[in-house]
Amino acid sequence: MAEKKKRRRADADDDDLPFKNRLKPDSVILQTLRSLTGSAATASSSSGAKTLTLADLALSSTCREVADLSLSSVQSSIESLILRIARSILGGDGFAFDVPSRSSANQLYVPELDRIVLKDKNTLRPFANVSSVRKSTITTRILQLIHQLCAKSIHVTKRDLFYTDVKLFQDQSQSDSVLDDVSCMLGCTRSSLNVIAAEKGVVVGRLIFSDNGDMIDCTKMGMGGKAIPPNIDRVGDMQSDALFILLVEKDAAYIRLAEDRFYNRFPCIIVTAKGQPDVATRLFLRKMKMELKLPVLALVDSDPYGLKILSVYGCGSKNMSYDSANLTTPDIKWLGIRPSDLDKYKIPEQCRLPMTEQDIKTGKDLLEEDFVKKNPGWVEELSLMVKTKQKAEIQALSTFGFQYLSEVYLPLKLQQQDWL
Amino acid sequence: MAEKKKRRRADADDDDLPFKNRLKPDSVILQTLRSLTGSAATASSSSGAKTLTLADLALSSTCREVADLSLSSVQSSIESLILRIARSILGGDGFAFDVPSRSSANQLYVPELDRIVLKDKNTLRPFANVSSVRKSTITTRILQLIHQLCAKSIHVTKRDLFYTDVKLFQDQSQSDSVLDDVSCMLGCTRSSLNVIAAEKGVVVGRLIFSDNGDMIDCTKMGMGGKAIPPNIDRVGDMQSDALFILLVEKDAAYIRLAEDRFYNRFPCIIVTAKGQPDVATRLFLRKMKMELKLPVLALVDSDPYGLKILSVYGCGSKNMSYDSANLTTPDIKWLGIRPSDLDKYKIPEQCRLPMTEQDIKTGKDLLEEDFVKKNPGWVEELSLMVKTKQKAEIQALSTFGFQYLSEVYLPLKLQQQDWL
The missing domain is CATH 3.40.1360.10 (Dna Topoisomerase Vi A Subunit; Chain: A, domain 2)
Incomplete structure (x- = not known):
């Protein structure tokens, strides 16, 4: 308090500061702010615009977004994905990942949401193909590592993830990029994968x-x-x-x-x-x-x-x-x-x-x-x-x-x- | 706790990790650390080497260091400095700052202290000299600003300091460098100047x-x-x-x-x-x-x-x-x-x-x-x-x-x- 008073006194000679004389007492400003917050809260809870989701919009192209998933949902999503792959292999069809495209051609700004979202283009990433065998292997490995994180319930950085298999990933941009792919494939946020x-x-x-x-x-x-x-x-x-x-x-x-x-x-x-x-x-x-x-x-x-x-x-x-x-x-x-x-x-x-x-x-x-x-x-x-x-x-x-x-x-x- | 247990279980298959089997129980490691800390604390309080200061060493060249000073000491140091200058001007001698040199030729590694310190070379910065008039003006302005900070008892960043007089300082490296000069001149740390x-x-x-x-x-x-x-x-x-x-x-x-x-x-x-x-x-x-x-x-x-x-x-x-x-x-x-x-x-x-x-x-x-x-x-x-x-x-x-x-x-x- 004494500190405060002293500070104010030292400021006394600043009263000629531009616009300082236009300031009303704090209580008046606070009153303004309070009325504002009240209406903002009401607006955001009543106005539909604030709670719009992709699903509410009748967009010509289908768009997708990811959601926050619990650790156990991520874990079981990975398990069902791998089960599908195992069945496909046992059925003699080999396997491929169906990965949402993240290229800018597949991005869309939605004014109603005021956000950029992904359109619905997918890319197939088959294992039995020279051009995609590396990427599908990396994808499998990342899925395995994320599964481990879920089981242990711990968080790691992208850098940690990269270092668990440097031989395969070669450089971090490769594991980072597949990590984003995996988010899209599982339909969950990157933080749901416990990678921070x-x-x-x-x-x-x-x-x-x-x-x-x-x-x-x-x-x-x-x-x-x-x-x-x-x-x-x-x-x-x-x-x-x-x-x-x-x-x-x-x-x-x-x-x-x-x-x-x-x-x-x-x-x-x-x-x-x-x-x-x-x-x-x-x-x-x-x-x-x-x-x-x-x-x-x-x-x-x-x-x-x-x-x-x-x-x-x-x-x-x-x-x-x-x-x-x-x-x-x-x-x-x-x-x-x-x-x-x-x-x-x-x-x-x-x-x-x-x-x-x-x-x-x-x-x-x-x-x-x-x-x-x-x-x-x-x-x-x-x-x-x-x-x-x-x-x-x-x-x-x-x-x-x-x-x-x-x-x-x-x-x-x-x-x-x-x-x- | 349950979390912890679960995490340990998930780790059970990690027992073949390199060197994990060499680990002794935590209690043994803690015992080691405790005995160590005890002796470290004793060592640092009894051994003279830990508390050596520049003054304790009989160095061939005189060295200097700065100290943490209270706001009021900084304030009165600035006031006496400016009084000396005023007297010098009134005496018809103009004025000059006596600034410790911070060049690498004036630096010394002192093994006993295990630190780099400044030797005793000073540079005169006269106002009535074409080559130093700008720098001595900047020095005066920085002293004035620091004096204000002391009076108000607030902290600012170097960037704030620069912006208080862009016209004079021209670019931030100039106000930064004079700020270090002022620390040396007043014999105090930069944090004592309330610049953070x-x-x-x-x-x-x-x-x-x-x-x-x-x-x-x-x-x-x-x-x-x-x-x-x-x-x-x-x-x-x-x-x-x-x-x-x-x-x-x-x-x-x-x-x-x-x-x-x-x-x-x-x-x-x-x-x-x-x-x-x-x-x-x-x-x-x-x-x-x-x-x-x-x-x-x-x-x-x-x-x-x-x-x-x-x-x-x-x-x-x-x-x-x-x-x-x-x-x-x-x-x-x-x-x-x-x-x-x-x-x-x-x-x-x-x-x-x-x-x-x-x-x-x-x-x-x-x-x-x-x-x-x-x-x-x-x-x-x-x-x-x-x-x-x-x-x-x-x-x-x-x-x-x-x-x-x-x-x-x-x-x-x-x-x-x-x-x-």
């Missing part, structure tokens, strides 16, 4: 959850926060009194908000994957959004890369489109830093950076993407970015003082409900 | 500590573990019943040990920086070692890079040699994977990788480094690596089963006290 990616994200704020049986209170995680667990299936019992989830692109902004305990002033959950989103953080964000029914507000750099990161959280990466339903979080709002904020908040010229040729190209490409086009506000912002050829990092706000982000920018954004 | 690096490391196991006032029990952090806080000065109250600290190079091995709760079978603290060690993890490891007086056992890849990582933890990086006393952890033991383990544990040929030309060069360079030369065991191992031209990752052990690392390799290493 390295963890990268952290979470802090008004969230309590269980990690592998331990109850974690994220308001009591100091400044470091809680590392997001690599295996989402052992995460559960989420409880929260937060009004929103703040998704932060980068570390530095996360640290600022964690140290200032921003979540105590405006009840929220702060999460970051420290750059490019990893699978564990994406699963964790989705789980929070689904179970807690909270709006997700994103704070990313004002550059094409920031928007790209938003899109990976929001509608998936092409590489794992078969799993888009489980990996993506619908309805993420673009809070900032938006291209229009640069002038609005009077970010000085020297804190803006010129976009490179590559940046501009990426920006123009993004303007053609469905997930951008369906949101007119995003199109407008992105067009402005490409036109002005300027970008800026979240840290550019530090030009008004280290705590401008947490003391002025974010509260004002919340007060004005300034997100798209 | 992004956090990367995680910790799990038998450790309780406070992070920014919150008590954290690392046995209750599930599989994800606790993110290591970026600001070591808010970490305190470390308590532990561990017998050793297990320093792990990479994520995958960390995840294996966290999921298996290895720390419950053999009481330990498991820590990783996920690759190249960052400042926060190095500070945290040192603090644990110093306060808990536990041996540190390192599990790294069997390649020159693994040894290099060990050396950064152990005796510092050249870039921050002025701060080596606070960043380095003395007496880290090389547990594995050691080049001699490849044959000893019969790692199959296909799980070993040929060293590249660059690897071999790095290996040979390391053989010339003082910190390797002072440990005959390390020289022997590294020579073997360079001779056989083979390297291997920790994950290579997965070839004997996913849990070989936690169930056989590590317990056997502990039983045989097989570290260098």
Whole structure:
């Protein structure tokens, strides 16, 4: 408390900070947020659009997605698959795997779902064929290894999987790619196979959850926060009194908000994957959004890369489109830093950076993407970015003082409900 | 418990795993470890070598190191420095900063300390000189910003610092480099300046500590573990019943040990920086070692890079040699994977990788480094690596089963006290 008071006093001379005088008392902002959350929760439970699944849509082409399966279902799926193969061999027909194609020609963006999904093309992978004997052998071996993981009920990384049979797999890209095939064949997510990616994200704020049986209170995680667990299936019992989830692109902004305990002033959950989103953080964000029914507000750099990161959280990466339903979080709002904020908040010229040729190209490409086009506000912002050829990092706000982000920018954004 | 039993049963068919039959009961291994920790603690408190400081050594050249200073000391140091400058200007003499040189010519490896330190060369940085006017202006501005941080008692990243005055700093390397100069000038660590690096490391196991006032029990952090806080000065109250600290190079091995709760079978603290060690993890490891007086056992890849990582933890990086006393952890033991383990544990040929030309060069360079030369065991191992031209990752052990690392390799290493 004394600490807090001292900090405020030191800030007293900052009262001439741009827009600080526009801030209403916290209680007013909180009132706004509360009414909002109430309606968001109602909207998401009543509006059909939020709970649409592939099955609800009468699509011209058949599409497929994978689901989270229990360990025992995965195990028995593998067993029935192998039994079918054994019968086929005993019947004198040899064997072949029927593998869903994951090529981009077989991918489809579904606007109603706002996700990329797989169409129904399959490829046969016969054992008795020179061109596919290696791949079908690798597929069999991966199935065997996954079966072992199910029996032991343990998790391993892709790298571990590769090393169990280097002689056969030769390099990790081969075992990784077949692993994705196996997910599609069994119709389950990669995390259902107990193969996990390295963890990268952290979470802090008004969230309590269980990690592998331990109850974690994220308001009591100091400044470091809680590392997001690599295996989402052992995460559960989420409880929260937060009004929103703040998704932060980068570390530095996360640290600022964690140290200032921003979540105590405006009840929220702060999460970051420290750059490019990893699978564990994406699963964790989705789980929070689904179970807690909270709006997700994103704070990313004002550059094409920031928007790209938003899109990976929001509608998936092409590489794992078969799993888009489980990996993506619908309805993420673009809070900032938006291209229009640069002038609005009077970010000085020297804190803006010129976009490179590559940046501009990426920006123009993004303007053609469905997930951008369906949101007119995003199109407008992105067009402005490409036109002005300027970008800026979240840290550019530090030009008004280290705590401008947490003391002025974010509260004002919340007060004005300034997100798209 | 039932889980555990099931897991063991599933392992029953693994009894023919290499060397599994050599394992003694856990109670015997624990007895060994306990006697060891007792003597280590005694050794480190009684032996003078462990508590040597620069001041204790009669070195021919004067060397300097920085120390952790409180915020108020940093603040008053800056104030007296600026007062001196003001007097100098008022006296008609203009002003200049007297900056310790951080060039490699001014660095020295001190075998008694097993660290790199700075010698006593200084460079004058006058304001009234075309070649140094920019740098002395930047130095003044950084001093002003640090002074603000002290007054507000908040932490920022180097990136934040850069963005407070992009026009002056032009690019971040300039503000970063002057920040290191300011550390040296004030004789304090960079963390004393409240400028922090992004956090990367995680910790799990038998450790309780406070992070920014919150008590954290690392046995209750599930599989994800606790993110290591970026600001070591808010970490305190470390308590532990561990017998050793297990320093792990990479994520995958960390995840294996966290999921298996290895720390419950053999009481330990498991820590990783996920690759190249960052400042926060190095500070945290040192603090644990110093306060808990536990041996540190390192599990790294069997390649020159693994040894290099060990050396950064152990005796510092050249870039921050002025701060080596606070960043380095003395007496880290090389547990594995050691080049001699490849044959000893019969790692199959296909799980070993040929060293590249660059690897071999790095290996040979390391053989010339003082910190390797002072440990005959390390020289022997590294020579073997360079001779056989083979390297291997920790994950290579997965070839004997996913849990070989936690169930056989590590317990056997502990039983045989097989570290260098």
